[in-house]
Amino acid sequence: MAQRRAPLEYNRTWQMRLWLFGVFFFLYAPLVALIAFSFNDSKRNIVWRGFTLEYYRKLFNDQVLMVAFANSLTIAFLATIISLAIGALAAILLWRYRFVGKTAVEGAFTLPLVVPEICMGVSMLLFFTRVIPWPNNIMWPFSLGSIVIAHVSFCFPFVALVVGARLASFNKEQEEAARDLGANDWQAFRDVLLPHIRPALIAGGLLAFTLSLDDFVITFFTSGPDTITFPVKVYSMLRFSVNPEVNAASTMLILLTVLLMVVMMVTQSRAQKK
Amino acid sequence: MDQALASGIKAAATEASAKPIISFRNISKRWGTTVGVDNVSLDILPGEFFALLGPSGCGKTTLLRMLAGLEVPTEGHIMIDGQDMAEIPPNRRAVNMVFQSYAVFPHMSVADNVAYGLKVDGVPQIDRDRRVQEALDLVQLGHLAKRMPDQLSGGQRQRVALARALVKKPKVLLLDEPLSALDAKLREAMRFELSQLQQKVGITFIMVTHDQTEALAIACRVAVMNKGSIAQLGTPSDLYEFPASRFVADFIGSVNMFEGKLIDDKPDEAIVACPELDPYPVQVPHGVPGKEDSSVWVAIRPEKMNLHKDADAPPALPECAAAHNVAKGEIKDISYLGDISIYHVLLANGRLIRISRPNRSRFDQDNFSAGEKVWVSWGGSSPVVLQS
Numbered sequence: 134m135a136q137r138r139a140p141l142e143y144n145r146t147w148q149m150r151l152w153l154f155g156v157f158f159f160l161y162a163p164l165v166a167l168i169a170f171s172f173n174d175s176k177r178n179i180v181w182r183g184f185t186l187e188y189y190r191k192l193f194n195d196q197v198l199m200v201a202f203a204n205s206l207t208i209a210f211l212a213t214i215i216s217l218a219i220g221a222l223a224a225i226l227l228w229r230y231r232f233v234g235k236t237a238v239e240g241a242f243t244l245p246l247v248v249p250e251i252c253m254g255v256s257m258l259l260f261f262t263r264v265i266p267w268p269n270n271i272m273w274p275f276s277l278g279s280i281v282i283a284h285v286s287f288c289f290p291f292v293a294l295v296v297g298a299r300l301a302s303f304n305k306e307q308e309e310a311a312r313d314l315g316a317n318d319w320q321a322f323r324d325v326l327l328p329h330i331r332p333a334l335i336a337g338g339l340l341a342f343t344l345s346l347d348d349f350v351i352t353f354f355t356s357g358p359d360t361i362t363f364p365v366k367v368y369s370m371l372r373f374s375v376n377p378e379v380n381a382a383s384t385m386l387i388l389l390t391v392l393l394m395v396v397m398m399v400t401q402s403r404a405q406k407k
Numbered sequence: 408m409d410q411a412l413a414s415g416i417k418a419a420a421t422e423a424s425a426k427p428i429i430s431f432r433n434i435s436k437r438w439g440t441t442v443g444v445d446n447v448s449l450d451i452l453p454g455e456f457f458a459l460l461g462p463s464g465c466g467k468t469t470l471l472r473m474l475a476g477l478e479v480p481t482e483g484h485i486m487i488d489g490q491d492m493a494e495i496p497p498n499r500r501a502v503n504m505v506f507q508s509y510a511v512f513p514h515m516s517v518a519d520n521v522a523y524g525l526k527v528d529g530v531p532q533i534d535r536d537r538r539v540q541e542a543l544d545l546v547q548l549g550h551l552a553k554r555m556p557d558q559l560s561g562g563q564r565q566r567v568a569l570a571r572a573l574v575k576k577p578k579v580l581l582l583d584e585p586l587s588a589l590d591a592k593l594r595e596a597m598r599f600e601l602s603q604l605q606q607k608v609g610i611t612f613i614m615v616t617h618d619q620t621e622a623l624a625i626a627c628r629v630a631v632m633n634k635g636s637i638a639q640l641g642t643p644s645d646l647y648e649f650p651a652s653r654f655v656a657d658f659i660g661s662v663n664m665f666e667g668k669l670i671d672d673k674p675d676e677a678i679v680a681c682p683e684l685d686p687y688p689v690q691v692p693h694g695v696p697g698k699e700d701s702s703v704w705v706a707i708r709p710e711k712m713n714l715h716k717d718a719d720a721p722p723a724l725p726e727c728a729a730a731h732n733v734a735k736g737e738i739k740d741i742s743y744l745g746d747i748s749i750y751h752v753l754l755a756n757g758r759l760i761r762i763s764r765p766n767r768s769r770f771d772q773d774n775f776s777a778g779e780k781v782w783v784s785w786g787g788s789s790p791v792v793l794q795s
Contacts, residue, residue: 304508304510306506306507306508306510307510307512309475309477309497309504309506309510310504310506310510310512310568310571311512311523311527312476312477312496312497312498313475313476313477313497313498313502313503313504313572314498314503314523314524314527314571314572314575315498315499315524315527315528315575316498316523316527317496317498317527320527324512324523324527325512328512328514329513329514
């Protein structure tokens with residue numbers, strides 16, 4: 134007699150196991166291959182020829198790539214900080230106040246989430262060349278300004294969304310209690326509301342950072358001729374040849390994002406334990 | 408150690424003389440066309456345990472929140488200790504509140520929660536630690552100072568909220584539905600504890616509640632509110648024994664209400680004829696306000712009615728004229744509650760009333776049984792005759 138399966142024990146049937154294997158295979162096999170071949174001692178990247186760190190050495194000696202990497206990190210950092218401020222304030226505004234046209238404002242905030250990236254990219258390109266031409270020859274990091282602004286425009290709605298969801302679970306009596314106990318508006322915000330939305334700020338910030346770090350389309354359109362970011366550089370490398378240097382660069386990017394995730398999870402779980 | 412804080416608060420409280428600590432002067436609160444509070448004037452004396460009682464939506468919580476400064480009155484003035492609160496924000500008022508949800512800060516330990524109000528006031532660390540410990544001892548939480556709120560039970564969280572408010576030595580402590588979130592047993596224990604605490608610290612407590620037993624059990628004075636106004640203000644026994652309106656009679660305790668006509672009103676006697684009690688009229692041994700022939704209501708508490716075994720003639724009552732204050736009926740149902748039993752009696756003309764009898768003896772529960780024909784009677788002083 135067949136053993137009865139509990140409702141959620143999907144992995145007991147071979148069909149389900151096959152399905153799971155398929156999902157994980159197509160999700161992770163490309164990544165594993167990419168990382169593995171970054172250590173391959175071959176220019177062509179097809180057959181395994183032996184282990185080498187040559188391409189990583191090349192990578193770190195590649196001035197252009199390093200500049201692109203620094204640009205990407207700077208842009209992501211600035212875009213994250215600005216998105217956090219704007220996104221959190223937008224979420225609090227929509228949560229706290231009732232005003233005419235609130236639904237319209239809410240819709241406008243989420244618009245960048247649904248507008249196709251290519252449209253955003255083209256409109257940004259036109260905006261920064263025709264409407265407000267962004268100077269390219271100014272001092273770094275101000276030369277990155279147009280890209281940062283473009284990134285903020287599609288990052289902050291994510292922050293607002295995450296913070297807004299968190300705010301929905303806030304007990305307003307807590308803020309009133311703080312006021313009642315002698316706190317002014319700012320102290321009540323700092324001591325009660327801010328600790329409540331802190332996890333959302335961390336999650337939203339990380340989301341914004343990774344979104345900005347690996348954005349290609351919008352950056353491609355908004356970056357001036359002299360500014361290059363990491364994803365744009367990787368793309369241009371691919372156009373010449375798929376060599377292990379691209380693999381190595383991508384591996385570094387994966388490592389960085391995974392590291393960030395780990396840092397976030399550790400800080401989150403520590404905060405919860407406390 | 409709790410004695411120190413208790414006496415400290417008490418000293419501050421007794422400095423004020425018998426003039427009201429809180430005065431509401433013609434307070435109204437409206438949102439658009441919705442009226443929350445309608446022209447309420449009310450004085451609360453120092454050291455009182457005062458309760459605002461009423462059904463949900465009667466404006467009692469709004470009144471409390473206006474006192475704390477969390478709502479702004481549309482009209483009128485609120486005075487705390489003689490000072491007009493019109494321009495004073497909640498953080499600069501000498502009142503503190505225990506919220507219905509307790510609103511304990513989840514990311515702070517018990518001690519930090521209690522210390523918060525002192526911290527924002529800039530009380531130095533040493534003073535702060537001492538006062539926090541005193542306040543925690545006062546509510547018997549001294550041993551849990553380092554705990555986080557999610558490690559506490561509901562009752563303990565409430566004590567944190569109490570300590571957090573009391574540590575600021577307010578002139579008045581506001582309690583919004585303080586017992587509604589506790590289970591029945593704990594609620595009863597906490598009722599007693601709250602009034603003990605109030606006597607210990609000696610400051611004015613104002614409690615908002617929808618639970619009439621709670622208000623009657625704890626408060627010195629109760630304001631019964633209905634639709635934004637105060638329906639009646641008085642001591643618990645005043646409200647129960649001398650309700651001013653049908654609303655109060657009905658809201659506080661349970662009552663049998665009969666509509667009738669005032670057919671005779673003399674200084675020392677009044678007669679009311681109620682169709683539901685026909686053919687026997689109701690007699691009270693005092694005059695009542697109201698014109699003869701006007702509509703009135705007779706309210707009689709279930710425990711102030713008697714049951715008699717069936718007989719041909721109505722029972723004679725010593726202080727009443729013959730064939731007054733009686734009714735004939737049939738017991739439909741008996742609810743045995745242990746200390747008392749409630750008899751649901753169907754009167755001859757179809758009205759169902761409640762009569763309660765204490766079970767004084769362990770053996771007389773079988774005196775009356777369901778389906779039995781009975782006479783119901785009440786003394787002349789039992790009914791309250793109401794105009795509205």
